[in-house]
Amino acid sequence: MTDLRPGVRLEALMPDPITPQLTADWNRPQAWKLNSYEDSGGYATLREALAREPGSIVQAIEDSGLRGRGGAGFPTGRKWDLLDPDRSKPRYLVVNADESEPGACKDMPLMMASPHKLVEGIALTCYGIGAHHAFIYVRGEVLHVIRRLRQAVADAYAAGYLGRNILGSGFDLEVIVHAGAGAHICGEETALLESLEGYRGQPRLRPPFPAASGIYQSPTLINNVETIASVPMIIRNGPEWFRSVGTDRSPGMGIFSVSGHVAHPGQLEVPLGTTLRQLLDLVGGIRTGHQLKFWTPGGSSSPIFTADHLDLPLDYDSVIQAGSMLGTRSIQVFDETTSVVRAVLRWSEFYRHESCGKCTPCREGTWWIVQILQRLEAGQGQPGDVDKLLDLCDNIAGKAFCGFGDGAIGCVTSGIRYFREEFDAGMHTPARELLPYAASTRHASAPAALTT
Incomplete structure (x- = not known):
């Protein structure tokens, strides 16, 4: 794994060499003084x-x-x-x-x-x-x-x-x-x-x-x-x-948070335009014996990406053109053991709870999204549930009082776009049978190379 101590340059993996700036003193004793x-x-x-x-x-x-x-x-x-x-x-x-x-x-x-x-x-x-x-x-x-x-x-x-x-x-x-x-x-x-x-x-x-x-x-x-x-x-x-670092339209460096099914989760300061493949190299790759399934480029409010987006430059414009947003650069990584339905449900439960209730699309829409996702996760989905989810999202998108509504539905629409078969399976098979949850929480200690 590449040495990430402050002052170490990352010529080997980064599109532009960079000495850490924002994080330069993170390992200095009592740096906050x-x-x-x-x-x-x-x-x-x-x-x-x-x-x-x-x-x-x-x-x-x-x-x-x-x-x-x-x-x-x-x-x-x-x-x-x-x-x-x-x-x-x-x-x-x-x-x-x-x-x-x-x-x-x-x-x-x-x-x-x-x-x-x-x-x-x-x-x-x-x-x-x-x-x-x-x-x-x-x-x-x-x-x-x-x-x-x-x-x-x-x-x-x-x-x-x-x-x-x-x-x-x-x-x-x-x-x-x-x-x-x-x-x-x-x-x-x-x-x-x-x-x-x-x-x-x-x-x-x-x-x-x-x-x-x-x-x-x-x-x-x-x-x-x-x-x-x-x-x-x-x-x-x-x-x-x-x-001198970053891209023409997204210059400079930024702090990326990498969490989930990786060997060494944490924060990395790298130039904008760095790819997920490069970031995974820096954190030791996906946990041993597993493969990348999906990930968020900007936290749970950003539409998810898949392994097909490993080499997408992580700058504002490239991510938007690919159908998501860079957001807070909160990269959550999930391997093949993870149920997309379950992950989307957990995120949706968060947004239902955090809706301020001021406008109807968020207040009502997030509640109904959670009800349908709960049925699908339990394998008790009803005919038309997946299309109903998309219809609900369409009635929230661009119609909420603020941007909260758009953020709440990104994981739902993108989850269905890339993994509709898992949502359709919710008509008859519980998510925990399709993808046993014990496997998704068992972590390996040794770093692994990325596999796709």
């Missing part, structure tokens, strides 16, 4: 940037081609430019740290190991866009992450990197770490704003968009943790450096 971050050059970029024109920060991010690392992949610089130019109201930055997608696990370890990367990114971003208040909205269940962030913010205040007159520049910035209430829907940016203001976490009608009327009805920029944490390295090294 302020003095450790400063020893590796932390906050030097902020000190230098405060002597520059704020507009140059925004221009550098736009020139870098950085795309949002939270799911949609919207160009970050363009999003910053969309903020209402009217300065009669204050501007705000909100960092979306509500990582609750099944399979997603990149932002939490980033905040645990390198919280000051995020804090410095917040300071640089706020200076660039002219915001003097920032919020980090963290999923409430991850108390350990919340405590670490709050300590990092407190240390940054004490060192003069936050607060009034930062480093003598005259720039003021207040940062608040906010614990969410534990609802997946609060990952949707307008539901997050509702929750942050103290209301029930449900999405808002748009327009107006947050860039014009966000928190407290003021212009608000909402970005993912990894997006903001990427700002310091771009400002430090320059847009051309960032564009």
Whole structure:
């Protein structure tokens, strides 16, 4: 297996050589401490940037081609430019740290190991866009992450990197770490704003968009943790450096979470455009004696792929063209022992539970999807059930109040597209007989080469 320690270059397998940046200090003792971050050059970029024109920060991010690392992949610089130019109201930055997608696990370890990367990114971003208040909205269940962030913010205040007159520049910035209430829907940016203001976490009608009327009805920029944490390295090294890895339309590197039936699950920082085959090589391959069956490129809300997509470049545009989305780059890998019906049912149960109930397509549609999938898993399907599932999905797609509905049906429609025979078998054979569940949970200890 390739050595993945920070500082080791991955020329052998990656389309572009890369030295880890976001994850460079993950194995350093007490990397989360302020003095450790400063020893590796932390906050030097902020000190230098405060002597520059704020507009140059925004221009550098736009020139870098950085795309949002939270799911949609919207160009970050363009999003910053969309903020209402009217300065009669204050501007705000909100960092979306509500990582609750099944399979997603990149932002939490980033905040645990390198919280000051995020804090410095917040300071640089706020200076660039002219915001003097920032919020980090963290999923409430991850108390350990919340405590670490709050300590990092407190240390940054004490060192003069936050607060009034930062480093003598005259720039003021207040940062608040906010614990969410534990609802997946609060990952949707307008539901997050509702929750942050103290209301029930449900999405808002748009327009107006947050860039014009966000928190407290003021212009608000909402970005993912990894997006903001990427700002310091771009400002430090320059847009051309960032564009030297990745693809033309999806430049840079990103953290991929690989879980499931692989030898060594974990997080990998690689250039966008890396393929699943290359990622599997890095994690030791599929577990011994088994073959890849299906996988998610962007968590459970992204339509699944099969072994036929092993060499698909994992960048935003290529994945969309292939019928899915890169999303949070949460790659869940399943081998031939896994029932697609059972996996889709478990994901659908999650979405039924997490639906906020504001709109009928989600509230009712996710409930009915689960009822039908439960019958099919039990081998008690009724004639027309599979087509009824597709019809339900069609009545949710593009018709829900927010993007939650589209995310909830991706696994269903793609599961049927690639493995309809398993759903049809649910008319007469329980999934546990077709694919015994004991085999899907028995893990081998030794790494294995990928087989297809």
